Amino acid sequence: MNKLMTIIAAATSLAVASVALSANANAGEVLDRVLKTKKLTVAVGTDWGKMAFLNAQHQLDGYDIDVVKSISKSLGVEANFVTPSWDVIAAGKWRGRWDMTTWMTPTKARTEKFDFPAVYIKDEVLGAVHKDSKITKLSELEGKVVAVGAGTAAEQYVKHKLAPDWIGAKPIEYQFTPGEVKTYKSSNVAFDDLRLGDGVRLDAVVGDGSLVEDAIKAGYPLKVIGVAFSSPAALAVERGDKEFNDKIAAAIQSMKDDGSLSKLSIKWFGVDHTVE
Structure with missing residues (x-):
């Protein structure tokens, strides 16, 4: 009986440890990758209106593109963009294919998959x-x-x-x-x-x-x-990397404080959609 209890206790401890390890597996991982590669990879669309689109030179342009470039600059890295379909982005399980996405409504259901460092437009x-x-x-x-x-x-x-x-x-x-x-x-x-x-x-x-x-x-x-x-529309990152989340939040807050986020909204939409 004691041997059985020992086995059960050991199995329970292993399960708890596995859960804890899984919960912390991404702690710092994304930020480390971004800083190591000197590249912030962001998933956007090519047909998101003035948020993100292909311009006459077939280059990505728009409000989201400018916002990401500003965030990348604050991190000291280069902005890199990928263009998967929205259903693939919203499904989560990115597996390192990209680090962040833009223009996501931060609903409670989505918090099971994502963290939302900052609301950046209405x-x-x-x-x-x-x-x-x-x-x-x-x-x-x-x-x-x-x-x-x-x-x-x-x-x-x-x-x-x-x-x-x-x-x-x-x-x-x-x-x-x-x-x-x-x-x-x-x-x-x-x-x-x-x-x-x-x-x-x-x-x-x-x-x-x-x-x-x-x-x-x-x-x-x-x-x-x-x-x-x-x-509200928010920037979204996969759950688990608080350090990365905090860096993105700080970058957007800085843009709000210095007025550059409002200027980008006015540039692309003619009005400031960053405030109510």
Whole structure:
């Protein structure tokens, strides 16, 4: 009996030690890699409107790109960008392929996978329909075919699963229940389907405001019918490296203090979206 208890105690101790080791496995690992390689690798999109896009020279440009370059400068490293699809980014388990991502809504559910060092911009999620549509407000999307980006807060909203649990969150008012939800890896593809005509493939797209507004400015025959909700957008890193998390937080705080973050918002959006 004593031998059995000894074996159980040893197994329990080993399990506890394994959990502790797993919890601390990433402590300092990401920051060490970034400083050693002199490179901060960040996952962004090529079709995120003025947040991140390919310019005429086929180079990444936009608000997020400028923010990351500033953070990299403060760390004394070079900014490096990769462009996986959003669903891959949001799934977590990056395995060192990149160190950080941008423009993520910091929901409670996501804190199981990610840490959010800093909120760096405020975002609105808008509803848009074809310009020929008779729909004029979100409530009129009841029973309609609505498109969203896969893995986005807009998808959670349309499916009535959004948990508005970020700092300063207000209760979510679901203004409609769609008849069908179509998910797209890229919001631009959803806009392409909507531009074919009212009700041809879609009745509406619900997505980030900057993407909707950019599509309209680019000549897409769309119109905005309302704000679904607004939320903070944060930088996201995988959980477990407090040192790296703190460095990113300090860099953004410095940009807020010296006004450079506000200037970047005004540069790209014409207004300061970094404050309420």
